Amino acid sequence: MATVLQAVLTSWPVPVAVIAVVFLLLFRANLRGLIDRITEFGRRGILASSKDAQAAPPTTSGAGTVTVAGDELLAELENPYARELTKKVTEELDRRGLTKDPAKALSIVTRYLAAVGMMADFENIEGLIWGSQIAILGTLNTVQAADGAALLPHYNAAAARYPTNFSAYPFDQYMNFLVSRALVARERDVFTITEKGRAFLMWRIHSRKVPRAG
Numbered sequence: 001m002a003t004v005l006q007a008v009l010t011s012w013p014v015p016v017a018v019i020a021v022v023f024l025l026l027f028r029a030n031l032r033g034l035i036d037r038i039t040e041f042g043r044r045g046i047l048a049s050s051k052d053a054q055a056a057p058p059t060t061s062g063a064g065t066v067t068v069a070g071d072e073l074l075a076e077l078e079n080p081y082a083r084e085l086t087k088k089v090t091e092e093l094d095r096r097g098l099t100k101d102p103a104k105a106l107s108i109v110t111r112y113l114a115a116v117g118m119m120a121d122f123e124n125i126e127g128l129i130w131g132s133q134i135a136i137l138g139t140l141n142t143v144q145a146a147d148g149a150a151l152l153p154h155y156n157a158a159a160a161r162y163p164t165n166f167s168a169y170p171f172d173q174y175m176n177f178l179v180s181r182a183l184v185a186r187e188r189d190v191f192t193i194t195e196k197g198r199a200f201l202m203w204r205i206h207s208r209k210v211p212r213a214g
Contacts, residue, residue, distance in 0.1 A: 122203050125181055130214035132158035133178055137201055140184065140193035148175065148189045158214045165214070 098105040132154040139154070140146060148171070155174055159166035166174075175191065178184035183197035 118199070119203070122200055125183070125200065126204070126209060126212075129177070129212060130158055130174075131212035132214055133174070134201075134204070134212055136175075136178065136191075137183060137193055137197050140191060141198060141201060145190055145192045148191070151175070151191060162214055 093099055093105070098108065136151050136154050139151065143150075152171060155166075155171045159169075175184070175186070178191075178197075179186050181196075182194055183200055185192050185194050
């Protein structure tokens with residue numbers, strides 16, 4: 001977890017990467033109370049019991065110290081750079097009045113967390129994917145569905161250009177990368193692009209990514 005959080009902090013623009021951390025710092029007291037009262041996660045969002053409801057006994061360690069997962073996460077982010085970014089984003093949150101409305105801030109930060117997670121995932125995929133696999137996503141985005149035989153020319157062209165790399169990388173394994181990263185769905189020998197796959201293609205365009213080799 002520490003590695004992932006550090007990567008986000010050092011890889012993304014300040015407002016996106018740190019807003020969630022700042023939120024935890026500013027509202028952790030409120031969040032502790034909310035977390036204690038959460039009864040359900042569902043389509044309607046987070047459901048919590050009334051403040052007047054009886055609270056369950058806190059979980060304690062052998063030394064009697066209350067275990068707070070939020071504190072553990074914040075401790076992983078405790079470094080000078082995080083504090084510097086936290087200060088900058090805190091000022092932005094104050095300017096927008098979010099510190100006065102924790103409920104609204106929670107909704108906004110949840111969206112930001114989802115966006116940060118998506119971008120981190122896409123950057124990871126971008127570092128691993130072959131250009132011909134991106135071409136396959138483009139093909140599937142156009143034709144909706146295609147069998148392995150229709151997609152095989154993409155693989156063959158890449159294998160001809162990079163025979164050493166593809167000699168131990170069969171077509172099934174090559175396609176399984178797209179399936180395992182949820183960019184493509186497979187039903188027997190028919191492949192379809194997923195919503196994540198489409199989002200990845202749009203992200204590459206908006207991020208002005210250069211063409212990939214292979």
